[in-house]
Amino acid sequence: MPGQPADDLPPGTLNSVLEASGPKVMNFVVVYEKSATGWSAYVPDVPGVITTGRTKPETQQLIREAIEFHLEGLREDKLPIPEPSASAEVVTVA
Secondary structure, X not given: OOOOOOOOOOOOHHHHHHHHOOXXXXXXXXXXXXXXXXXXXXXXOOOOOEEEEXXXXXXXXXXXXXXXXXXXXXXXXXXXXXXXXXXXXXXXXX
């Protein structure tokens, strides 16, 4: 079927094709905090990636750019990319 991997591909072939097509998609937890003057954001799995903005949407865009920039630098320097491992949840208490 077009667009579907064949069942008879050698093991690892699909991963090789995906890796060759560009960096893999990674999902990092971002923590946003409201302050008296705006918003801040940081990424627990990527130390040093932090930003601030006047609005949450601005901060969301800035943290995305900061993560991408940081990961590009790690790739250029041939350093390991941290695997996402943090998780978050909202806990409701009375």
